[in-house]
Amino acid sequence: MRPVLIAACLLLLAPITDSWWASGSAVILDPRMVCKKNRRSRGRLAHICRNETGLLKEISRGVTLGATECAHQFRHRRWNCTTQRRSMRKILMRDTRETGFVNAITAAGVTYAITRACTAGSLLECSCEKGVPKPRRGRTQTPQPPAPTQTEQWQWGGCSDNVRFGLQKSREFMDSRYRKRSDIKTMIKLHNHNAGRLAIKNNMKVDCKCHGLSGSCTLRTCWWRMPTFREVGDRLRDKFEGAAKVISSNDGDSFMPESPNIKRPGKKDIIYSEESPDFCGPNMKTGSLGTEGRQCNISSAGTDSCDQLCCRRGYIQTSIKEAENCNCQFKWCCEVICKTCYVKRDIQTCL
Ligand SMILES: *[C@@H]1O[C@H](CO)[C@@H](O)[C@H](O)[C@H]1NC(C)=O
Numbered sequence: 084m085r086p087v088l089i090a091a092c093l094l095l096l097a098p099i100t101d102s103w104w105a106s107g108s109a110v111i112l113d114p115r116m117v118c119k120k121n122r123r124s125r126g127r128l129a130h131i132c133r134n135e136t137g138l139l140k141e142i143s144r145g146v147t148l149g150a151t152e153c154a155h156q157f158r159h160r161r162w163n164c165t166t167q168r169r170s171m172r173k174i175l176m177r178d179t180r181e182t183g184f185v186n187a188i189t190a191a192g193v194t195y196a197i198t199r200a201c202t203a204g205s206l207l208e209c210s211c212e213k214g215v216p217k218p219r220r221g222r223t224q225t226p227q228p229p230a231p232t233q234t235e236q237w238q239w240g241g242c243s244d245n246v247r248f249g250l251q252k253s254r255e256f257m258d259s260r261y262r263k264r265s266d267i268k269t270m271i272k273l274h275n276h277n278a279g280r281l282a283i284k285n286n287m288k289v290d291c292k293c294h295g296l297s298g299s300c301t302l303r304t305c306w307w308r309m310p311t312f313r314e315v316g317d318r319l320r321d322k323f324e325g326a327a328k329v330i331s332s333n334d335g336d337s338f339m340p341e342s343p344n345i346k347r348p349g350k351k352d353i354i355y356s357e358e359s360p361d362f363c364g365p366n367m368k369t370g371s372l373g374t375e376g377r378q379c380n381i382s383s384a385g386t387d388s389c390d391q392l393c394c395r396r397g398y399i400q401t402s403i404k405e406a407e408n409c410n411c412q413f414k415w416c417c418e419v420i421c422k423t424c425y426v427k428r429d430i431q432t433c434l
């Protein structure tokens with residue numbers, strides 16, 4: 084029962100906020116705080132804060148989207164991207180690969196939410212891109228609609244996701260206030276924001292619809308759409324696994340790989356400058372909550388195996404009863420009536 088008690092205490096300690104912000108995820112990047120801190124400034128950020136309330140709301144949605152995906156990607160790991168305030172604040176103050184992932188997925192989430200709102204027509208400032216999309220700068224390969232056969236034709240049409248606007252606003256809101264700084268942590272942060280955005284920009288898809296008599300496909304209309312956000316999360320998780328450690332270069336305004344025989348990280352890669360703690364035990368300084376009480380999986384060989392998740396401290400096994408539908412009968416007409424059965428299942432939790 085101890086973990087439950089601890090969680091209850093932490094909840095009591097957390098500052099009381101109004102319900103909308105109490106979602107916790109806002110701690111990662113709280114648009115309201117960003118605006119408050121920059122209220123005397125001029126420029127793009129101040130403009131968004133003062134005059135673009137619709138956009139601000141989408142930015143908050145984007146932060147939540149990123150936080151939810153982060154928790155999903157890390158659910159089987161010691162550090163599970165919990166949005167527990169103090170822990171996340173500590174994670175964000177450091178410069179580990181976890182910090183890099185959170186920054187990347189937050190920038191991606193903000194871009195995604197804004198772009199989606201543009202396509203849905205719910206922002207005054209933007210809409211989807213109609214007709215032939217403009218060529219995309221800096222792309223190596225452009226996905227094309229399926230090659231038309233002799234009897235088929237395709238054309239650009241419909242409503243393409245206007246990712247440019249989302250990318251631009253995400254930059255204005257998240258990056259502009261750091262532009263004048265060139266310390267290594269800031270360089271890394273901006274790099275990872277960009278890596279997050281590229282996970283959307285470089286993975287745009289082409290969707291098509293057929294028009295033609297009786298379902299034939301003599302004319303195809305195609306448009307660009309974003310990948311699913313799960314796909315964005317998967318890609319960034321891969322980048323997290325392969326994240327590169329960097330150090331400040333001699334001139335002081337760029338970075339380079341820590342070890343000379345490592346390839347220079349590319350724009351899409353997540354980078355960091357500090358080693359992560361092992362996240363085994365609670366540590367106020369690093370933001371680690373420890374893994375005591377976490378459920379592990381005895382048949383797994385991965386990060387959620389009892390060995391790895393519990394840091395070799397061992398685990399306890401308990402039986403829980405789970406409700407299940409059983410003895411279902413079809414009743415004329417048209418209902419299925421089931422009984423509730425309880426099945427015993429063993430679960431393992433870390434000591
Ligand atoms: C916001 O809009 C008002 C009225 O359109 C304008 O006077 C003001 O300068 C704008 N504020 C910013 C920060 O751009």
Ligand SMILES: *[C@@H]1O[C@H](CO)[C@@H](O)[C@H](O)[C@H]1NC(C)=O
Nearest residue numbers: 158163165372373374375377
């Ligand atoms: C994430 O980890 C924390 C700390 O170990 C734990 O309290 C929380 O229940 C975990 N969340 C999930 C969804 O497993």
Ligand SMILES: *[C@@H]1O[C@H](CO)[C@@H](O)[C@H](O)[C@H]1NC(C)=O
Nearest residue numbers: 379380381382383384385387
């Ligand atoms: C435990 O891990 C195995 C192997 O990876 C997997 O098939 C199973 O679904 C997992 N069980 C739970 C409860 O997550």
